[in-house]
Amino acid sequence: MYQSNRKRANKELDRHPHCIYGTPVHLEAYQNSHNLPVWKQAATDERNRKRFHGAFTGGFSAGYYNSVGSKEGWQPKAWSSSKTDRGQKIGLSLEDIMDEEDRNDQEMSRVYSFQEDTLEKSIPLDDPILRELGPKQTTIGEKILRNFGWNGKDFVVSTAKDFYEAEDSAKYNIHGLGYQQDQTINQQKILNKDLKKKPGNHAFGLGVAVDDNEEDEDPYNLGPPKSRFDRSINSRKKNTPSIPTIGKHTFVSKKSRLKSSFAPSTNCMDGLPALAGFVVIYSPETITNQWFPAPEVPEGWKSRFSSSTNPVSHASSFHKSTNTSERSEALFDSEKNNQDNQGTLSHTSPSDEQEWRIIDLDTAKHALSRKDNPYNDERAGMYEIFLKAHIQDMPKLLTEMRTTHLSEFAQTASLYRPMSRNLSMRFTSSSGDNPRNAIAISETTDQANDTSILSMPRQISDFYPNRLLCKRFHVRAPEIKHEISPILSSERPSISYEALPKTVDESLSNRPPQPKVSPESLFNAIFGDD
Amino acid sequence: MQVNLIREIHTKEKEPINVVKYNSTGNYLLCAGNDRIIRLLNSKSGAYIREYMAHSYEIMDLDIVADSTRFASCGGDRFVHVWDVSTGKVIRKFGSHLARVNTVRYNEDSSILASGSFDSKVRLWDCRSNSSGPVQVLNEAKDSVSTIDIIEDKIIAGSTDGNLRTYDIRNGKIFTDSFTHPITSIWTSKSGAFALVSVLHTSNHLLDLETGDILKSYSGKQNTNYRLRSCLDCMERFVISGSEDGKILLWDMEAGEQLSSIPTPNKSIVSDIVSHPSSDHFAATTTHGDVLVYQYDKT
Numbered sequence: 001m002y003q004s005n006r007k008r009a010n011k012e013l014d015r016h017p018h019c020i021y022g023t024p025v026h027l028e029a030y031q032n033s034h035n036l037p038v039w040k041q042a043a044t045d046e047r048n049r050k051r052f053h054g055a056f057t058g059g060f061s062a063g064y065y066n067s068v069g070s071k072e073g074w075q076p077k078a079w080s081s082s083k084t085d086r087g088q089k090i091g092l093s094l095e096d097i098m099d100e101e102d103r104n105d106q107e108m109s110r111v112y113s114f115q116e117d118t119l120e121k122s123i124p125l126d127d128p129i130l131r132e133l134g135p136k137q138t139t140i141g142e143k144i145l146r147n148f149g150w151n152g153k154d155f156v157v158s159t160a161k162d163f164y165e166a167e168d169s170a171k172y173n174i175h176g177l178g179y180q181q182d183q184t185i186n187q188q189k190i191l192n193k194d195l196k197k198k199p200g201n202h203a204f205g206l207g208v209a210v211d212d213n214e215e216d217e218d219p220y221n222l223g224p225p226k227s228r229f230d231r232s233i234n235s236r237k238k239n240t241p242s243i244p245t246i247g248k249h250t251f252v253s254k255k256s257r258l259k260s261s262f263a264p265s266t267n268c269m270d271g272l273p274a275l276a277g278f279v280v281i282y283s284p285e286t287i288t289n290q291w292f293p294a295p296e297v298p299e300g301w302k303s304r305f306s307s308s309t310n311p312v313s314h315a316s317s318f319h320k321s322t323n324t325s326e327r328s329e330a331l332f333d334s335e336k337n338n339q340d341n342q343g344t345l346s347h348t349s350p351s352d353e354q355e356w357r358i359i360d361l362d363t364a365k366h367a368l369s370r371k372d373n374p375y376n377d378e379r380a381g382m383y384e385i386f387l388k389a390h391i392q393d394m395p396k397l398l399t400e401m402r403t404t405h406l407s408e409f410a411q412t413a414s415l416y417r418p419m420s421r422n423l424s425m426r427f428t429s430s431s432g433d434n435p436r437n438a439i440a441i442s443e444t445t446d447q448a449n450d451t452s453i454l455s456m457p458r459q460i461s462d463f464y465p466n467r468l469l470c471k472r473f474h475v476r477a478p479e480i481k482h483e484i485s486p487i488l489s490s491e492r493p494s495i496s497y498e499a500l501p502k503t504v505d506e507s508l509s510n511r512p513p514q515p516k517v518s519p520e521s522l523f524n525a526i527f528g529d530d
Numbered sequence: 531m532q533v534n535l536i537r538e539i540h541t542k543e544k545e546p547i548n549v550v551k552y553n554s555t556g557n558y559l560l561c562a563g564n565d566r567i568i569r570l571l572n573s574k575s576g577a578y579i580r581e582y583m584a585h586s587y588e589i590m591d592l593d594i595v596a597d598s599t600r601f602a603s604c605g606g607d608r609f610v611h612v613w614d615v616s617t618g619k620v621i622r623k624f625g626s627h628l629a630r631v632n633t634v635r636y637n638e639d640s641s642i643l644a645s646g647s648f649d650s651k652v653r654l655w656d657c658r659s660n661s662s663g664p665v666q667v668l669n670e671a672k673d674s675v676s677t678i679d680i681i682e683d684k685i686i687a688g689s690t691d692g693n694l695r696t697y698d699i700r701n702g703k704i705f706t707d708s709f710t711h712p713i714t715s716i717w718t719s720k721s722g723a724f725a726l727v728s729v730l731h732t733s734n735h736l737l738d739l740e741t742g743d744i745l746k747s748y749s750g751k752q753n754t755n756y757r758l759r760s761c762l763d764c765m766e767r768f769v770i771s772g773s774e775d776g777k778i779l780l781w782d783m784e785a786g787e788q789l790s791s792i793p794t795p796n797k798s799i800v801s802d803i804v805s806h807p808s809s810d811h812f813a814a815t816t817t818h819g820d821v822l823v824y825q826y827d828k829t
Contacts, residue, residue: 452710453709453710453733453735453744453747454707454708454709454710454742454744455692455708455709455710456708457742458705458706458707458741458742459705459706459708460703460704460705460706461703461704461706462702462703462704463697463698463699463702463703463704464702465666465697465699465702466654466665466666468656468665469642469654469665469666469699470699472637472639472641472642472656472658472665473637473639473642473683473699473700474639474683475683475699475700476700478699478700478701478702479702
């Protein structure tokens with residue numbers, strides 16, 4: 001690959017020895033003008049006219065040096081009669097408006113395109129004869145590739161074989177695919193065996209008083225002689241077996257080893273013999289892909305869950321149906337049937353189902369249909385669980401909730417009904433518990449969809465009118481008892497209303513009586529000796 | 531039941547007029563709408579007295595003080611303006627609503643002005659002091675507050691969330707009556723015992739304010755899109771309401787049956803209807819910019 005560099009002019013290489021790839025940059029352009037005298041540093045344009053006008057140097061010559069107008073100034077063009085020239089088109093062409101800079105910009109942005117022959121473009125590169133006949137111009141990409149050593153025709157795609165070793169179908173180890181265990185640890189072990197054991201070096205960690213730097217630490221020390229190290233890392237690789245054996249070590253105590261007669265025969269996975277005191281117990285032969293029989297189901301046991309009714313049949317009816325209503329029937333009817341089956345299988349009577357509920361199913365559905373959660377603290381999640389438990393008939397979810405929370409959620413659910421009229425019209429509120437609504441229903445006429453006017457009975461909650469408001473209404477400020485109200489506890493003000501002092505005098509009188517302190521004792525307490 | 535159109539007043543711009551009110555004597559009519567101009571008219575002759583211009587957005591509601599010297603207006607510019615009738619100047623401007631103000635109402639003394647807004651809050655402003663902020667803000671509504679009425683020591687606010695909330699100041703309680711449809715307007719009886727509630731549906735309802743029961747329903751109107759107000763006549767025998775099919779409907783209040791259905795001149799929708807405080811007239815305003823004065827006669 002480096003041969004191509006020879007093609008590059010040697011003179012370039014000599015000047016830029018650091019540049020291995022790519023085209024070297026000409027550095028002269030980047031050198032700044034610190035060494036130039038002042039007069040050479042002035043900025044000039046292409047015609048060597050001074051670019052910055054006199055204001056920069058202290059004089060006044062605005063306008064002229066920017067080449068607007070003429071030396072005399074902005075003199076308007078003299079008037080010329082157009083009586084005889086009527087009818088002629090007097091207009092400004094684009095060239096009149098543009099100045100030097102605009103013309104430069106125009107030139108720069110001009111795009112030159114070649115008239116390429118379409119036939120020539122379609123010549124494939126792999127045909128050598130045609131390639132010779134075709135045009136010689138190369139693209140930048142090709143140029144760069146050639147710089148890197150491409151021969152111009154081959155594109156070799158390496159196969160997976162190049163990267164991965166052949167794996168057997170069964171894998172008996174716990175490392176990933178293609179893992180090659182690092183062999184340095186094995187080499188180190190061998191090295192360790194060779195080394196003579198030094199007398200125990202107990203002091204690892206220098207004492208406080210010992211200064212490391214003062215010892216003869218020669219920074220130019222070459223270190224341990226190189227002959228000790230391996231020249232390459234994987235020199236031992238040839239010794240490793242191609243099929244690694246599984247080496248699981250179990251500790252075998254000396255006693256048992258002496259007693260029984262197992263031969264510590266096999267080697268471990270890495271080919272080395274098992275460590276002292278350990279025995280290799282697994283080998284590939286012992287591991288089989290064995291299926292163990294499932295546990296026996298005791299007689300008479302019935303599952304709580306029904307297997308879904310023949311999914312094939314309902315799927316087929318779904319696919320057969322031609323329009324949305326049929327399909328929805330096929331989908332949702334079967335769902336409903338499943339739910340019913342579940343209910344019966346779990347042996348709950350309707351009264352049982354209702355017993356654990358705190359709010360009824362309709363209320364829960366309504367409350368859940370509203371997307372917003374009235375709580376914005378940790379109760380939000382619990383409220384959702386509360387509603388879902390009611391809808392999905394899972395009382396177990398509520399066992400962890402405190403009863404205070406449950407009653408609060410019940411109140412909230414009854415308050416937070418769906419706002420959309422359509423939704424509320426689809427579900428009717430549970431009748432029978434409210435005679436007031438019954439009256440309302442009987443009054444309405446001709447309203448097939450409208451079953452009730454009021455969605456729930458009147459709710460009463462606390463209101464804390466401002467004192468000024470009470471004054472304006474000529475009403476004494478109400479005393480509000482703290483009854484269990486359906487308002488959310490987050491809305492309740494933290495200060496109780498009647499606890500607030502009504503007038504300034506009251507507040508003064510409310511102050512706790514000061515302990516009577518004699519002036520003498522006070523003096524002593526502050527200034528006296530302790 | 532005879533209902534006759536006795537006066538027709540047309541505005542040039544033909545913009546919808548959103549509100550019309552009689553003053554306490556019934557001699558004058560104040561109307562205002564999308565053309566941002568408040569007009570004072572003589573109710574008997576229909577003569578144009580003067581105009582009040584300051585709003586930059588449409589005007590949604592008006593309320594006149596009992597002695598007819600001042601009135602309050604509110605609208606899309608989120609402010610509540612208090613005007614002096616004779617000079618025509620804005621005396622005060624209350625503003626901290628975040629959205630269009632739909633309704634304003636004075637209390638009996640005209641010391642407190644309540645305003646309800648699309649931002650779901652009811653703000654109570656003090657007219658006696660110079661404070662710029664509200665005395666109290668009522669947050670209970672979950673949607674736009676469309677109507678407010680004040681009787682004695684209760685503030686009643688109706689909202690498009692379907693709830694009618696009665697704030698009892700004396701007892702420190704809120705009574706919430708939940709309707710299944712958005713509430714557009716409320717007209718309380720002179721006794722304060724019951725109120726006519728208009729909802730965005732085919733009927734208006736008479737609600738017992740003490741118990742929360744529905745006393746009567748008056749069906750037959752078409753109302754799904756606009757705020758159409760309804761009222762009781764001065765003797766509280768009839769219920770009068772507009773309808774989106776361009777008719778004015780009258781019902782017998784106690785019986786609940788529809789007595790009459792009058793088409794408006796160009797079948798325009800009647801956005802506000804208000805009854806004369808003492809005589810058997812009522813004024814209706816349309817989305818065509820007309821003020822229509824009717825006289826009814828139960829023969």
